[in-house]
Amino acid sequence: MIAALPMYDMPGLRDATDALWTAIAARLRATGVDAPEMLTRSDELYEIWLRPDLLLSQTCGLPYRTKLHRHVTLVATPDYGLPGCPPGMYCSVIVARDGTPGDPARLDGARLAYNDALSQSGWAAPLHWAGQRGIRFGELVHSGSHRASAQAIAEGQADLAAIDAVTWRLLRRFEPWTSDFREIARTPPSPGLPLITAPRQDAETLATAVDAAITDLGHDTRTRLGLTGLARIDKTAYLSQPTPPSPEDYLKSLGI
Numbered sequence: 001m002i003a004a005l006p007m008y009d010m011p012g013l014r015d016a017t018d019a020l021w022t023a024i025a026a027r028l029r030a031t032g033v034d035a036p037e038m039l040t041r042s043d044e045l046y047e048i049w050l051r052p053d054l055l056l057s058q059t060c061g062l063p064y065r066t067k068l069h070r071h072v073t074l075v076a077t078p079d080y081g082l083p084g085c086p087p088g089m090y091c092s093v094i095v096a097r098d099g100t101p102g103d104p105a106r107l108d109g110a111r112l113a114y115n116d117a118l119s120q121s122g123w124a125a126p127l128h129w130a131g132q133r134g135i136r137f138g139e140l141v142h143s144g145s146h147r148a149s150a151q152a153i154a155e156g157q158a159d160l161a162a163i164d165a166v167t168w169r170l171l172r173r174f175e176p177w178t179s180d181f182r183e184i185a186r187t188p189p190s191p192g193l194p195l196i197t198a199p200r201q202d203a204e205t206l207a208t209a210v211d212a213a214i215t216d217l218g219h220d221t222r223t224r225l226g227l228t229g230l231a232r233i234d235k236t237a238y239l240s241q242p243t244p245p246s247p248e249d250y251l252k253s254l255g256i
Contacts, residue, residue: 088231113158
């Protein structure tokens with residue numbers, strides 16, 4: 001069996017992430033589940049998510065609804081206590097260099113840095129936000145990560161990026177150079193990053209263990225991770241979210 005918690009596993013938080021897994025694993029072993037001692041850390045996320053021996057991992061809502069939901073079981077959704085978001089929900093923060101105008105009319109043609117075309121927070125959310133305001137992005141900069149999207153703005157390669165609000169909170173804590181950024185807007189809440197397991201695993205046992213483990217964590221560790229609890233968000237809430245066009249199709253639709 002393997003387990004992975006890759007989505008917010010920043011270097012400065014790895015000891016806290018490991019502590020969370022230790023607490024989850026202890027709860028699972030108490031019910032007879034053979035939980036691994038250590039988390040698997042790899043850049044090959046789809047390989048992890050689709051493994052038949054996956055005990056627990058966290059994924060993003062867009063990969064879940066477009067590629068994973070038929071092959072994995074939804075467990076539950078961690079709640080990070082984000083302002084303006086119901087339990088288990090999150091949003092994207094539209095960020096730019098300090099001094100960038102917030103008037104949508106002046107953002108038309110802006111260069112957008114996006115982490116991945118299968119990112120709810122970095123691609124789907126900003127596309128929906130911009131479309132509602134008549135903003136068309138003039139150039140798309142594929143960065144590979146939320147941190148790299150912010151760096152693209154800092155280095156003048158892009159004008160805007162949409163950063164997962166939990167990641168943005170962490171970047172503001174760990175990366176002093178983000179103090180030169182301003183928040184343009186926050187997108188409407190959508191279902192947060194879900195926990196998943198392989199189809200034959202008992203999702204309810206896993207959810208109960210995770211919920212109890214979050215409580216077991218010390219206050220300082222919970223605060224560092226930003227965790228406040230666990231939410232049960234129905235699968236249909238993820239599948240009902242709109243799926244955006246690919247970056248290539250988006251640019252074609254603008255004649256670019």
